[in-house]
């Protein structure tokens with residue numbers, strides 16, 4: 001796939017799908033094509049009443065399919081009861097033991113028939129939506145936790161809410177840090193340097209206080225070139241949420257007045273002055289994205305989201321209205337305090353609506369909804385691609401390979417603004433999007449009550465329930481079982497575990513009563529169009545390979561030297577002494593700007609900067625992304641040659657009566673460096689020396 005044509009191809013794919021799904025029922029077509037808002041779409045209430053909704057709908061391409069109903073099974077009408085004291089197979093029963101066939105069958109049943117268990121003790125504000133989802137799935141909730149492990153742990157805040165060694169948890173380690181305003185801006189900026197056109201969906205941003213001078217200088221430069229340019233900037237404190245501490249400025253010097261440079265790190269961003277308006281109001285989109293797996297990368301997008309409206313008619317920013325939060329900020333938590341806030345009594349009116357209702361409205365005005373969706377999908381995939389490299393570093397640090405640990409998934413909340421020209425712009429990513437399904441209502445002055453919110457429930461329960469369905473650890477087994485011809489099972493015995501459902505329950509498709517999955521797979525489905533962007537991801541793989549010490553997130557000087565040697569990057573013009581200086585320079589600079597001071601050494605961003613520098617030296621004249629791609633290709637080539645040689649040495653070592661090769665090849669350790677061109681790496685790989693922590697001396 002050629003760069004630059006990815007969006008067009010993606011749009012074309014969506015077109016194709018839309019044509020293909022023309023034959024499907026109307027609602028299916030709307031959702032498949034992303035044209036969720038065509039005029040004939042039923043309202044949420046109507047669909048709730050619709051009996052057809054109770055039936056399983058056709059599974060979609062790319063989605064985890066709803067297992068087909070198994071054919072009716074033939075059961076013997078009668079079965080002779082086993083003689084007293086004998087098991088159903090005719091073998092004698094004895095206390096505490098059972099015949100081989102019985103125990104085999106029990107083990108089999110227990111893994112296919114028992115309900116999935118969910119620990120909801122740390123679910124916090126997502127508890128209500130989670131409970132409804134678990135009930136709909138007929139799974140088993142453990143609201144106070146459980147002594148034995150659960151299949152799924154649902155955390156309200158972070159990966160570290162519980163100490164878990166197995167199962168699945170709905171948070172990735174490091175995600176909260178990764179989507180903070182500064183970290184996200186940094187991650188996107190790396191991608192903007194490589195692929196400026198592909199990443200122009202994120203407003204120009206500067207990190208304060210470090211880049212204040214740069215911000216002023218760049219602003220001045222643009223203004224000198226175009227005196228009519230009258231920008232507005234939005235200042236957002238790092239780690240803030242719900243509009244907390246956000247304000248607009250017209251002039252960079254206003255930042256000083258606010259005293260932010262001393263108090264709180266922040267991001268200052270170009271303000272998008274021309275948003276798309278509905279009923280003269282600015283609104284944004286909260287879209288739910290499931291990161292199902294990091295490696296291999298799997299991304300799903302919910303087909304519906306929420307639109308949050310401002311409560312004061314929009315005007316382009318001017319010095320008089322800059323402080324009108326109800327005009328400029330779409331946060332629900334702010335606008336709910338406006339006297340103009342309208343609680344929705346349907347999903348298509350009020351200050352919070354479903355995104356599908358917006359699309360419906362746009363579609364009725366002739367807007368190309370498929371294009372809007374395709375652009376949004378592209379934005380989501382590219383943003384996740386920007387986040388994954390560092391997430392991988394966090395992941396290997398918290399859950400090192402070979403140590404027990406859970407697998408992770410996470411629902412992310414993407415906040416997107418549609419510009420007047422319908423281009424989606426990323427505002428931010430939330431690691432803990434609100435999953436509350438009720439809102440506070442003031443019944444009489446000062447008297448508040450929590451009342452259910454139809455719009456929130458409609459969207460959020462579907463997202464949680466269908467995330468659970470996609471993560472269902474027993475789904476494969478259940479599907480396998482439903483595909484196998486049913487063996488007649490008849491026994492008077494009680495299942496050994498009271499959690500077990502009856503055998504007949506196990507043979508029925510447990511999802512038959514549920515609607516089709518609301519999460520649509522977009523990656524790896526569109527991997528071909530986007531894989532060329534994953535350069536930093538490949539750099540992160542190199543970085544992790546040379547980290548050496550399990551649990552660390554920073555590369556020591558010896559690790560960096562080994563990287564240079566093993567990848568054959570030093571030369572007569574780049575001596576190992578200059579490699580050391582490069583390491584010290586870049587590491588020192590990054591350690592002074594990053595908040596994380598836990599370990600000393602080179603962080604991933606510093607490593608990326610070093611690689612960009614090396615790539616520019618080695619492959620002059622090419623555009624930056626081609627320089628970096630060439631460097632990575634070179635490194636990967638040398639490392640695979642090295643791995644092969646080590647593997648062969650391992651094999652020959654075995655035949656020569658040495659200690660057997662155990663596990664993947666290890667990098668050369670500080671005490672046993674693999675010199676460039678070392679003809680006998682076998683000598684090193686045969687002895688696995690313990691890794692020592694690399695530190696900056």
Ligand code: ADP
Pocket residue numbers: 203234236240241242243244246269270271272273284328329330331415417427428
């Ligand atoms: P928070 O995490 O505090 O909600 P956001 O980055 O989501 O911070 O910003 C809050 C609100 O400010 C957004 O919902 C949006 O309405 C508005 N906003 C944020 N960034 C921009 C921008 N660059 N241009 C226009 N409006 C913005």
